[in-house]
Amino acid sequence: MMEPRNRVVQVSLFGDPERLEVVDAPLPTASRGELRVRVLASSLNYTEVLIRRHLYPQTMGLRPPFVMGYDVVGAIDQIGEGVHDFQIGDRVADMTVVGSNADYRTLRANDVARVPEGVDAAEAATLILSWTTAYQLLHRAARVQRGQRVLVHGAAGAVGQALLVLGRLAGIELWGTARGEHMALVREIGATPIDYKHEDFTWVLPGGFDVIVDGVGEDGYRRSYAALKPGGLLCAIGFSASLQAQRRMLPIVMEIARLYLWRLLPGGKRARFYSVNAMRARHPTWFKEDLERLFGLLATGAIRPRIAARISFDEVADAHRRLETGGLEGKLVLCPDLSSRHNQRAA
The missing domain is CATH 3.40.50.720 (NAD(P)-binding Rossmann-like Domain)
Incomplete structure (x- = not known):
């Protein structure tokens, strides 16, 4: 059986959206204490414009190439040693700062929040940072x-x-x-x-x-x-x-x-x-509690975040241009499966 493809959105050099490129990367493996997820949704935030332009304090130490992606909602497809209370197929979310504009990525099991069954993955992703x-x-x-x-x-x-x-x-x-x-x-x-x-x-x-x-x-x-x-x-x-x-x-x-x-x-x-990152560092349990509370509000319909567009890998650079222009009334969300459907239609 062929190994799944792992496309990622990579920053080749700091600067304009043209510096973003979609490349194939090695498939990660869940180490001890980790989960590997198949990414269902990863929202694009204005913060990522700052990361791409080398203006975001938390990522000033990073040097290209590295993978973009501030947040992630994914389905667990591999469980590392020492991880309990999760099953293959469970949906989880995390705020990662970088690395989540991908088909697959690993997460620390202790950091993730659980995503209720039935909620839309793209809508759930919009809640993680904003x-x-x-x-x-x-x-x-x-x-x-x-x-x-x-x-x-x-x-x-x-x-x-x-x-x-x-x-x-x-x-x-x-x-x-x-x-x-x-x-x-x-x-x-x-x-x-x-x-x-x-x-x-x-x-x-x-x-x-x-x-x-x-x-x-x-x-x-x-x-x-x-x-x-x-x-x-x-x-x-x-x-x-x-x-x-x-x-x-x-x-x-x-x-x-x-x-x-x-x-x-x-x-x-x-x-x-x-x-939000400083608050999470000081009070790590608050972040998970607050995010899961928001997921609960989403599940009951008490809140309904606006999505401007669900985009494919090929549309990420253009999405960054739209973020820089401003004026959006909703979130742009990368949905890797959407890219697959686009490719299937083209084929």
Whole structure:
């Protein structure tokens, strides 16, 4: 019997999407404490644009070639020694940062979350980074309370949409900044939309917001900090405005450092930089608990993530271009089986 093919999306050099290539790689083998999965879905995130451009702090030590893929939902097809409580065919998920844009990959059995039967693998994949980030921002970092007033920047993005949906379930009052063409989407999800190009969010709520989640970082987060009420909390989760302006890494790091200095100013306002990976490193059980809770909400229909497109291996480079352009109202998800179907039709 022929060994299964293992296609992977590889970064040949840091830079443009053209540096991505689909190549055949050796089939991995599950070592002690590991599972091998056949990849069912791996979502594409804006974070991977940063990884490809060598701007993501956690992967600065990596050198090409390496395989892309921040998250994975897969079906177990091989179980390593010392692994119990799993069976061939069980579906599991993990946040891997790299290595999951592939047909097959190995995972540490202790790290994976279980995926309920019956949920769509692509929808499950969209929850791993964006929705877990949103859940932890609300319930682990900000510890929001029913009735609080929360502003979400980039509300039409993947994390932004998740924050609005989960925030509505938590009973908080929501505002969201977005492009003009996305106002209807933000309103549909349940927030008061703010057109960031034509409205000044700092004057929307005279008393100030209880919590602001800022993944844009425009003007070094200053305006977001100013829009907090006394005692309010700014959760910074990114700096896409600086990256789109092609700024270097040092000024971005200085902006993050300034967040912590602001806490020394009078007025009792707070600021912190949230990283899902740092949170997972400090509290590894939280990540699995929170992700499995989200899978439960997906299984019952309480949440329904938006998918912009399910793509094949051949479409990954174009998907990265779409991520850089922005404006997507849902996630792009690599589905290896979809690529096989495309090839079969071509044949």
